[in-house]
Amino acid sequence: MAGIIKERLFTPGPTPVLAEAQARTLTATLHHRTESFRHLLGETLENLKYFFNTKNDVLIFTSSGTGAMEGAIANLLSPGDRVLVGTAGKFGERWLELAAAYGIEAVKVEAPYGQALDMGEMGKRLKSEGPFRAVYVQATESSTGVMHDARALGGLVRNLPETCLVVDAITGLGTTDLSPDDWGLDIVIGGSQKALMVPPGLAFASVSEKAWRLIERARLPRYYFHFARERKALAKGEVSFTPATTLVVALHAALEYIRRLGREKLIANARMLAEATRAAAQSLGLKLFAERSPANALTAISAPAGVDSGAIIKELRARFGAIVANGQGSMKGKILRLAHLGYYDAPDLFAIIAALEIVLTKLGHKCQLGAGVRSAQEVYLRLADEGTQAAGSASRS
Amino acid sequence: MAGIIKERLFTPGPTPVLAEAQARTLTATLHHRTESFRHLLGETLENLKYFFNTKNDVLIFTSSGTGAMEGAIANLLSPGDRVLVGTAGKFGERWLELAAAYGIEAVKVEAPYGQALDMGEMGKRLKSEGPFRAVYVQATESSTGVMHDARALGGLVRNLPETCLVVDAITGLGTTDLSPDDWGLDIVIGGSQKALMVPPGLAFASVSEKAWRLIERARLPRYYFHFARERKALAKGEVSFTPATTLVVALHAALEYIRRLGREKLIANARMLAEATRAAAQSLGLKLFAERSPANALTAISAPAGVDSGAIIKELRARFGAIVANGQGSMKGKILRLAHLGYYDAPDLFAIIAALEIVLTKLGHKCQLGAGVRSAQEVYLRLADEGTQAAGSASRS
Numbered sequence: 025m026a027g028i029i030k031e032r033l034f035t036p037g038p039t040p041v042l043a044e045a046q047a048r049t050l051t052a053t054l055h056h057r058t059e060s061f062r063h064l065l066g067e068t069l070e071n072l073k074y075f076f077n078t079k080n081d082v083l084i085f086t087s088s089g090t091g092a093m094e095g096a097i098a099n100l101l102s103p104g105d106r107v108l109v110g111t112a113g114k115f116g117e118r119w120l121e122l123a124a125a126y127g128i129e130a131v132k133v134e135a136p137y138g139q140a141l142d143m144g145e146m147g148k149r150l151k152s153e154g155p156f157r158a159v160y161v162q163a164t165e166s167s168t169g170v171m172h173d174a175r176a177l178g179g180l181v182r183n184l185p186e187t188c189l190v191v192d193a194i195t196g197l198g199t200t201d202l203s204p205d206d207w208g209l210d211i212v213i214g215g216s217q218k219a220l221m222v223p224p225g226l227a228f229a230s231v232s233e234k235a236w237r238l239i240e241r242a243r244l245p246r247y248y249f250h251f252a253r254e255r256k257a258l259a260k261g262e263v264s265f266t267p268a269t270t271l272v273v274a275l276h277a278a279l280e281y282i283r284r285l286g287r288e289k290l291i292a293n294a295r296m297l298a299e300a301t302r303a304a305a306q307s308l309g310l311k312l313f314a315e316r317s318p319a320n321a322l323t324a325i326s327a328p329a330g331v332d333s334g335a336i337i338k339e340l341r342a343r344f345g346a347i348v349a350n351g352q353g354s355m356k357g358k359i360l361r362l363a364h365l366g367y368y369d370a371p372d373l374f375a376i377i378a379a380l381e382i383v384l385t386k387l388g389h390k391c392q393l394g395a396g397v398r399s400a401q402e403v404y405l406r407l408a409d410e411g412t413q414a415a416g417s418a419s420r421s
Numbered sequence: 422m423a424g425i426i427k428e429r430l431f432t433p434g435p436t437p438v439l440a441e442a443q444a445r446t447l448t449a450t451l452h453h454r455t456e457s458f459r460h461l462l463g464e465t466l467e468n469l470k471y472f473f474n475t476k477n478d479v480l481i482f483t484s485s486g487t488g489a490m491e492g493a494i495a496n497l498l499s500p501g502d503r504v505l506v507g508t509a510g511k512f513g514e515r516w517l518e519l520a521a522a523y524g525i526e527a528v529k530v531e532a533p534y535g536q537a538l539d540m541g542e543m544g545k546r547l548k549s550e551g552p553f554r555a556v557y558v559q560a561t562e563s564s565t566g567v568m569h570d571a572r573a574l575g576g577l578v579r580n581l582p583e584t585c586l587v588v589d590a591i592t593g594l595g596t597t598d599l600s601p602d603d604w605g606l607d608i609v610i611g612g613s614q615k616a617l618m619v620p621p622g623l624a625f626a627s628v629s630e631k632a633w634r635l636i637e638r639a640r641l642p643r644y645y646f647h648f649a650r651e652r653k654a655l656a657k658g659e660v661s662f663t664p665a666t667t668l669v670v671a672l673h674a675a676l677e678y679i680r681r682l683g684r685e686k687l688i689a690n691a692r693m694l695a696e697a698t699r700a701a702a703q704s705l706g707l708k709l710f711a712e713r714s715p716a717n718a719l720t721a722i723s724a725p726a727g728v729d730s731g732a733i734i735k736e737l738r739a740r741f742g743a744i745v746a747n748g749q750g751s752m753k754g755k756i757l758r759l760a761h762l763g764y765y766d767a768p769d770l771f772a773i774i775a776a777l778e779i780v781l782t783k784l785g786h787k788c789q790l791g792a793g794v795r796s797a798q799e800v801y802l803r804l805a806d807e808g809t810q811a812a813g814s815a816s817r818s
Contacts, residue, residue: 026686026805026806027682027686027687027689027690027693027766028682028687028690028764028765028766029766030764030766030768030769032768043440050447285424285425289423289424290424290425292424293424293425296424343767343805344766344767344768345766345768346768367425367427368425369424369425369426369427369741369742370740370741370776371427371429371741371742371743371772371773371775371776372427372772374771374772374775374776374794375768375769375771375772375775376768378768378771378772378775378794378797378798379767379768379771381798382798382801382802385802386802392795393794393795393798393799394791394792394793394794394795394798395791396791397771397775397790397791397794397795398789398790398791398794400775401775401778401779401790401791402790404779405779405782405783408423408740
């Protein structure tokens, strides 16, 4: 019969938007050179620091996350500088592309798709092939669903006074415990359309004092993503170029929600969903693409032998309106990626797992209906009542 | 840990609103005595007839459904008239209260809570205790979750030229096949906050030619809910008193969605969800409150022995933000009512069943996690591919 089908996002960005934050944008007729906007921006920056778990400056750009990644190349480096890049997927490769675009020599430490970076190897290369002006990695590699050990890497880099650690935490923020100040993560990159529950269009970069020192001397060309100029502008409560004002309004509201919920609870929520998803997938006889060091931000699940993941994704969309991400590049057709970042709750997970069971059954993969849901429910029951109960939740009411 | 909790309505009205319909209200600065509003109202009325499956006039009132129910008393009857009321729950009892408020003698045919009206008995009383000016029933009794046989009743009343059949189909419309013109349902009552996916505030009444004839002679006092005056106003593309314009805008948009989906598919959707819910409840060892002739609009499930349904409802809300209705009056604490009317899809159902399994487990009711979901999935698999496949769906994109 095919009746009502609601569209639901399970992609690792964009993520479901927080409706109450979107609603605030409807009456936003702000001009960005006014006291109202300065006030809004000031509060937003304070709450962004909370979200980033840092005392460092956090810069805002109207761009996708990649824009701020480019800024972390162009602002830190000078012609002739060398960098170390840890790559384990498409987003790691983006660091290499960015370095190449600016003529910067990058030494690459690579992990196979589905595996995390070997930080021992990173440390060895840091010593044997340096000096490097900067080290670039992801906190979580969202093309494969792995989490890297940013803390260990911070420990390796923090004692090198002329080397900065840059972490793309676009999907790591709000899903993974990160402590930039304690761990020595000098530049941390974020984006609005991830755990922040806001549509795409804003990118963020937190910048440490050590990074500012190096930025002063860096000579690569930059204009739009000019960190030092933005820092000055923010000190006056402004941004240099016309910002996407409605996105800032939504971000301001979403950050209020996140503060109410608590950063730790947002992260624990993703951790619970990720663990439940892994348990569900295994109950259904599916293999996890990232078996060790899986990310909380998303789970990459291998399609059963003989089934193209694209067929699963197509059927999830046609039957249930559920938008799930395929693999990228050589992983296309082999995996599906289910996100847990931002505004998802346990019933969302139960729904998508039940839908996946039906689709797998329809595509000829033998699995017991309800078995995946059951495993997810068991994880929920084990984790949901840890610490404070419902008191600490943030419902809309 | 208690992380993100989204609020979700599973109540038999209000139901989840169609966001795209709500969005249209944001720019509605309509005045109701303008050509734009007349145009909007005209299209809305045409589509309401489609939704009601009737060629009769459909009147619109700014009120809850009860207002239009009152109108069906005040406009049809004169002092001294007698009516037959079929009652099987709180909403049947409302007809008795309305008759009493206007000093009208009502003969009552009653079915126990959880059972449907015995139409043989209704026929006997019609003959033995008449004449009656009108017969009042529900299409579906949403306090108990039963469906009455409106068609059979129509067959009994249609040959009585001085008797009208009035059907409160507030939760019946869009969940149950109803054919007012073929079945002789003279007045059919609807409300905006049910299968129409619009917030509360609008009530509807379709009125047959036979009913108009009786209305002409009826002498009970009426003013706001004056059917004949509204019919005249509508002929000029207006309503008599200031209407809730934004609700009309939302209704206009929601009816466009329903036309795109198809009335039959909307009904089949509710039927599938209801059947799946019944199967799920039984798998979990729960008894259905309405075992025979259950409604598609909602399912009333008896709480397990020793468990107050209020405790289940409270826990569903606290853990999962799911708002489920308790029983009313003497049924309070004994049942919970899960709605299927309007904007619900299969993943919504899988989610609430999984949540219910967890809550039951927490409250000490033995049930197998995932077993209810599995039964619901099996019903989905059996019914979802009947007739046309996804081609006939209405997704938001």
